[in-house]
Amino acid sequence: MKKFNMIDEEFVCEHCGAFVKKLNYTARDHCPNCLYSKHVDINPGDRMNKCLGLLKPIGIEKYRDSYKIIYKCEKCHMIHKNKIASDDNLEEVIKLSNNF
16 A cells, blocks of 8 residues: 555635645645644545544654644544645744744
8 A cells, every 4th residue: 555645635624714725736734824634644645544533733843854743633642743834824833833
């Protein structure tokens, strides 16, 4: 099974209600407004996770020449990480960096 399926799709954020457009350079995996995500994947893009809980952003970590958002699922409590996107709300990213 492939470890990464490229799925870049529009959605309505279940946390803040924002309409989220495609990213158009990689797979969109979180809301750029509030940074929340949804626990839908086991491997990136497979949409096989039955949890479907909201992934709450709880922190940020350095990743190569960029950063990753650290999430905790509000339903199953699993920790998950996603790369930040070019259109992410910088104020929200800065708030996350202050969690440490």
